[in-house]
Amino acid sequence: MAMTDVGEAAITALATAMAEAMFAHAGELTDLDQAIGDGDHGLNMKRGFEAVMAELPAIAAKPLPEALKAAGMQLVMKVGGASGPLYGTLFMTLGKEIGPAPDRQELAAALAAAIAAVKARGKSDTGQKTMLDVLAPVQAALAAGASIGEIRAVAGEAADATVPMRATKGRASFLGERSIGHMDPGARSSQLLVEAVCGVLGGGR
Numbered sequence: 001m002a003m004t005d006v007g008e009a010a011i012t013a014l015a016t017a018m019a020e021a022m023f024a025h026a027g028e029l030t031d032l033d034q035a036i037g038d039g040d041h042g043l044n045m046k047r048g049f050e051a052v053m054a055e056l057p058a059i060a061a062k063p064l065p066e067a068l069k070a071a072g073m074q075l076v077m078k079v080g081g082a083s084g085p086l087y088g089t090l091f092m093t094l095g096k097e098i099g100p101a102p103d104r105q106e107l108a109a110a111l112a113a114a115i116a117a118v119k120a121r122g123k124s125d126t127g128q129k130t131m132l133d134v135l136a137p138v139q140a141a142l143a144a145g146a147s148i149g150e151i152r153a154v155a156g157e158a159a160d161a162t163v164p165m166r167a168t169k170g171r172a173s174f175l176g177e178r179s180i181g182h183m184d185p186g187a188r189s190s191q192l193l194v195e196a197v198c199g200v201l202g203g204g205r
Contacts, residue, residue: 006101010200011060011067017196019049025192032185036167040081041185048079048087064102068095083186086118086131093117108143115139129167131186134158138194152198159183159191 022029022045030042051074052059059070072091076084097110115135119125126136137158141151162184 006064008060011062011064012056013200014197015052015056015059015067015071017200018193019053021192021196022046022049022189025188029185029189032183032188035182037185038081041083041189044080044083045087045189048075048084051075051078063100065095065098065100068092068098070095082122083189086122086186089117089121090114090135104142104145108139111135111139111142127165129162129165129184129187131184131190133162133165133184134187134190134194138190148198148201152195155191155194155198159187162187 022042026042026046028042029045030039033039033041052071055070055074059067059074062070069092072088072093072095074088075091076088078084079087091114093114094110097113099106102110115132118132118135122130122132124130124132126132134155137154138151141154146154160183163182164180165184166180167184
């Protein structure tokens with residue numbers, strides 16, 4: 001799964017796929033967040049990726065590392081709540097850690113560093129019903145040599161696995177036991193972004 005030529009067309013395709021996933025599922029993400037959060041996750045993610053799309057020609061013209069940093073900055077500036085800083089940190093750290101034509105090993109290492117940065121920013125870890133509960137298994141699958149289709153499946157299974165969890169971080173943690181039985185909206189948005197990337201890279205459905 002070497003991304004040997006991550007040029008303007010590939011960056012445009014990846015950003016567009018992620019944005020379209022957020023636009024298509026904004027209502028679902030809002031519904032999930034209304035159950036256990038502030039109720040604004042879908043709107044916030046939609047707003048953030050609208051900002052990325054508005055700047056896409058300039059972003060896509062940059063080398064991959066700079067494009068990721070630029071997209072991350074848009075998310076930090078435009079996405080409200082906790083999600084903006086966390087997703088912004090994810091993308092900006094990927095940009096710092098990755099080269100312009102990463103192979104699987106480099107991609108896995110960059111994602112591991114980005115996940116560590118998200119943990120530090122959110123003072124959170126896996127098992128607390130957050131986006132990390134999707135990102136960490138996806139990184140492990142990537143590092144282990146999983147196929148694109150397998151990575152997509154891991155993301156879906158990981159998001160589903162947040163349903164029986166009790167939230168111990170974020171606004172959902174205030175609900176205690178009542179947070180059980182709901183999928184974490186951040187985990188779902190992470191799943192959708194992973195699936196979008198997998199689709200562009202050839203995972204199909």
